[in-house]
Amino acid sequence: MxxxxxxxxxxxxxxxxxxxxxxxxxxxxxxxxxxxxxxxxxxxxxxxxxxxxxxxxxxxxxxxxxxxxxxxxxxxxxxxxxxxxxxxxxxxxxxxxxxxxxxxxxxxxxxxxxxxxxxxxxxxxxxxxxxxxxxxxxxxxxxxxxxxxxxxxxxxxxxxxxxxxxxxxxxxxxxxxxxxxxxxxxxxxxxxxCATEVLPDAGVARYSGKPVFGYVGTIANWFDWPLVIRLAIANPETVVRLIGPVYSPPPAPLPKNIELVPACPHPEAIEMMQNFSAGLIPFKINALTSSVDPIKYYEYRALGLPVISTSFGEMALRGNLHGVSIINHATDLQGLLQLVKDYQPELEEIRNFRSENxxxxxxxxxxxxxxxxxx
CATH class of the missing domain: 3.40.50.2000 (Glycogen Phosphorylase B;)
Known part of the structure; x- marks a missing residue:
């Protein structure tokens, strides 16, 4: 056919x-x-x-x-x-x-x-x-x-x-x-x-340096800037690294621990994701995001990363999954770093996730x- x-x-x-x-x-x-x-x-x-x-x-x-x-x-x-x-x-x-x-x-x-x-x-x-x-x-x-x-x-x-x-x-x-x-x-x-065939081996160790809360994707009107700024302020010992084109500029000066990295080809983005301690999906909750199932969720999890996300679209149904933390403007964001450190998935868990997704x-x-x- x-x-x-x-x-x-x-x-x-x-x-x-x-x-x-x-x-x-x-x-x-x-x-x-x-x-x-x-x-x-x-x-x-x-x-x-x-x-x-x-x-x-x-x-x-x-x-x-x-x-x-x-x-x-x-x-x-x-x-x-x-x-x-x-x-x-x-x-x-x-x-x-x-x-x-x-x-x-x-x-x-x-x-x-x-x-x-x-x-x-x-x-x-x-x-x-x-x-x-x-x-x-x-x-x-x-x-x-x-x-x-x-x-x-x-x-x-x-x-x-x-x-x-x-x-x-x-x-x-x-x-x-x-x-x-x-x-x-x-x-x-x-x-x-996600394209599991282009990912590095599941056994590749995660970066062990300064904690990095990372995001890869377009920053547009669905991106929750105020929440990301609060996250950075609440966790000054971390780096909040945002990789992608910026169509919606931040509403206020950014804390020093927020890094903006220009858009890059996908293989380079995957390499940078390996330096993340956790993957961010900080989207607003509105009509635009209500039907979204973000591909970045699958990429983060397939790399063995915990996910920090707002309760939008399909992510609203994943709050009880191992390795997923749902946040909003009322969340105690200071406790996230410890949750990230505590998440240590087994190699078999990562391999199974890749196989199924x-x-x-x-x-x-x-x-x-x-x-x-x-x-």
Whole structure:
């Protein structure tokens, strides 16, 4: 079986759930993949320019990720930045003629599965045009929550229409599972995971120097700066190391023990994580984070790190797990350092976590081919 994958992120970005899904598909089925890069699905904003510049700072290195595989073809849709305006689908359809023809030609060769990683007018048109093949919607975010006003309403409506026109629906978090609980077909829970194959051996000793509370990821409007500042002040003997692009600046001068490290390629980030004493996930609790299952949780745990997180999204269900500390603005943050020191996982625990939470294990459990084909 072949695969057409409409991705929410470009192929030439760092490996995320879409890349891992495609790599899993190809490894398990050994057939061709037609990857379709995303295009703008909301009106442009001035802040987009800064994000493009920030991504380009690390994307050159990430482009080294194999992209010329014989089994992979990457298409980049042409479009005007007018979605979700009225008539945008009809207008952009004129620019999608060549792409649509390539998809139709690809699908006609042999049995093919269509997977949608992000709602869009293009995705909706392809599900309708190829209604006779297995169609999967992989809901990995509450995309409408990232938008505002009319764009948010239009994204929600478009997503509902796509969900109603697929033969299988995956949900990456419990909140998304509940959101689509009334959908036909019923959603299947498929949490995020991590690329265990790129991690160092589970037996590598953790850094034993000055305690480091570390975070790797984007710092945007979902990042709880006040809580992180309080954490640093309450633990002056630690380093709070934040690695990633900063789109939401701190609201006040930072304590001296907070370090800001620029974004870097993922392999370098993994190396820096090995120097952490604990992994931070300090997200605000709001509509934007309510459906999130953070991949960094799996990476931290797979490296044998304890996790310090707020009670957002899927993390709200993990407060009783060994090695997970849930915090908020009322928590006694001074006691965290001792909790971190007390967490000493057995080697077998780390290996079992990796085995159960690799991308291959996650997607194997879904039984994609059987479920999608049977619908």
């Amino acid at each position: 072949q695969l057409v994958y409409l991705s929410p992120v470009p192929w030439a970005s760092f490996a995320q759930r879409p890349h891992k899904f495609v790599e899993w598909f190809q490894a398990r089925h050994g057939d061709r993949v037609l990857w379709i890069d995303p295009y703008p699905t909301r009106f442009p904003e001035l802040s987009d320019l800064r994000r493009i510049v920030s991504r380009s700072a690390i994307q050159g290195k990430e482009d080294a990720k194999p992209g010329a595989n014989a089994w992979l073809t990457v298409l980049k849709p042409r479009s005007l930045p007018i979605e979700p305006g009225p008539g945008s689908g009809a207008i952009n359809r004129l620019l999608w003629t060549e792409l649509m023809n390539k998809v139709a030609s690809f699908v006609s060769v042999k049995e093919t599965c269509l997977v949608i990683g992000k709602p869009s007018e293009l995705a909706l048109q392809l599900t309708k045009r190829h209604f006779d093949i297995p169609r999967v919607y992989d809901a990995m975010d509450d995309f409408a929550a990232f938008y505002g006003g009319f764009s948010s309403w239009a994204m929600r409506r478009r997503e509902d229409r796509i969900a109603a026109n697929v033969s299988m629906l995956l949900a990456s978090s419990t909140a998304l599972l509940e959101r689509f609980s009334g959908n036909v077909p019923k959603p299947v829970l498929a949490h995020n995971a 690799s991308w291959y294990a996650r997607f194997d459990a879904v039984n994609l081919f059987g479920n999608a084909l049977a619908s």
